[in-house]
Amino acid sequence: MGARMSMNNQSCNEFFDASQSEARKRQRTSSSSLWDETARLIPYLPDEISIQILARLPRICHFNAKLVSRTWRAALTSKEVYQVRKELGKTEAWLYVLTKLSGEKLVWHALDPVNGAWLQLPPMPSIDGFRRGLRLWNMVGSSIIGDTLRSWIRRRDASDNIPYCGCAIGAVDGCLYVVGGFFRASAMKSVWRFDPILNSWSEVAPMSVGRGYCKIGVLNNKLYVVGGVTWDPVGLTPLQSAEMYDPCTDTWTKLPSMPFLKAQVLPTGFLSDLLKPMATGLTSYAGKLYVPQSLYCWPFFVDVGGEVFDPVMNTWNEMPDGMAEGWPARQAGTKLSVVVDEALYALDPSGSPDRVRIKVYDNGEDAWKTVGVDVPMRDIGDSDSPYLLTDCFGKLHVIAKDVNRNIVVVQADWRNQYGSGPSTSSGSFGDHLVNGLASSEEVWKVIATKNIGSSELVSCQILEI
Structure with a gap:
């Protein structure tokens, strides 16, 4: 009986060892299968499709999306996703504003103009x-x-x-x-x-x-x-x-x-x-x-x-003489200008204390003409750089610091008022705009603000990604 029990114990042990071996094998197979799936950007989807999905995410979501996994972070810091964004027409234009803090430190702020969200670089x-x-x-x-x-x-x-x-x-x-x-x-x-x-x-x-x-x-x-x-x-x-x-x-x-x-x-x-x-x-x-x-x-x-x-x-x-002689100047002789929809605009801060004027260059007549709709913004004469100009979404934007220490981003939209912006041809210059048939409130719209305290504006750029 002892021999029989010993044999039974041996059989049990062999069965137990075999079961453990099979379990470990299944575990390794299962783990391998799970690893293969989690290594993908999205489990059970080809990465090519996942890239198409990630490319459609708004940029404001990318910061949190990078925390999902290492594979997502790798994808969102590669060129592939952003190339697909271009192909899909999903690129976004963000405004980057450089400020000078307390005369010593430069600080960058990024604005998502669609969501009105500010981020610091x-x-x-x-x-x-x-x-x-x-x-x-x-x-x-x-x-x-x-x-x-x-x-x-x-x-x-x-x-x-x-x-x-x-x-x-x-x-x-x-x-x-x-x-x-x-x-x-x-x-x-x-x-x-x-x-x-x-x-x-x-x-x-x-x-x-x-x-x-x-x-x-x-x-x-x-x-x-x-x-x-x-x-x-x-x-x-x-x-x-x-x-x-x-x-x-x-x-x-x-x-x-x-x-x-x-x-x-x-x-x-x-x-x-x-x-x-x-x-x-x-x-x-x-x-x-x-x-x-x-x-x-x-x-x-x-x-x-x-x-x-x-x-x-x-x-x-x-x-050309007309362009050179009429180019508006501001502090320290600097000439601010920007090209929007093939038209050259310049900022002229020499208007009334609570307004700033915009001029546009007429290539046909070689002359600068004042746009008849002033920017509704207080002129801050004691700042090194009270105004900045940029082009975003094909529209003119003015960035300034107001009396409440806010960055104020205002957008000009004369297309909605007149059907088109001022033409730079000599035959049709957009006299309706130059003569100012609309009020500033109808043309200019504040799209974002941000308090920057005692900081001063230095520069701004648009990046489309």
Whole structure:
């Protein structure tokens, strides 16, 4: 009996071992099957279909969607989903606004204009390790331009200690670019790119020369940088040079320098030393770069026309007289402009205290004409940058800071009032709009606000993703 029990126990043990082995095998198979399914973006669906679904998600949902799984995060930080968004016509235009906090720190805010939601971008990279130069006051020498620029920088709260002071902002190929600026008495060559897909900053190829307060524009999916100021052995010096950045190859190409022909006809050598030519604006219009120019001696700016760069011929030519002479100017000689629906608009803050005017350029007549519908916004004269212009959804937008310390984004919609915007042809210029047959409340609409406290507006860009 003992032998029989032993044999039965052995059989039971063999059965138990076999059952355990089979169970482990089934568990491994089940786990493998489960892993195969969870490795997909959406279980039991091919990834090709899942990509189509993710591409239809509004961008505002992407931040939470990235938390679903590692596979979702990988998909939403890849180019594939965003390429499908373009193919499906699901791209969204967001407004990115750069502000300066307490005169020291730059902070980016992103607006989803459809949902009215504001988000804050990651901080810009620290450049504390950037090469330190000598103090600005010991570098600029005794030249007149050095003295005037030195007083300018002193006026701007000792900004040689502020990172990115005087940087230029551009947007191309779905990314933001922060170009140059001053830090610790040196003009920086560095260029930083913000990728909204990765939600991160990275450094790209530097410019050929350090620049601060340069002008920046986009043409043919390339970034153009002109003018600005830098420093050389004799002090701070305005620049006439220009260069182009190709985001596809991460390379810079030098362009012919701006001739500044009108600046060369000054009657005396004294005026030539006193007044230095500066690029005070840049806009991409009709396939060319238009650069209004001024002669500068702080705090004075004297307009001297402008020049046009033809990328096909790789040459500079003089700007049409009517465009150059009538281009509205604002603080520090800066000329704000934007192209909307092939029409060139500029901002003229010289109206009444509680209004700001918009002008549009008539290419046929070579003249600027005032749009008869003022922006219903208080003129804040003591701010460095009270107004910004941009194009979003094919409509003109004005961004300003109101008396309650809010960013206010107002949208112009004259299509709804007149059926079309102002034409730039000489035959039909949209006289109904220029003559102002509608009230400002009928044309301008506030689409978003955000309190930014004591911060000041610096720049804005539109990214469509």
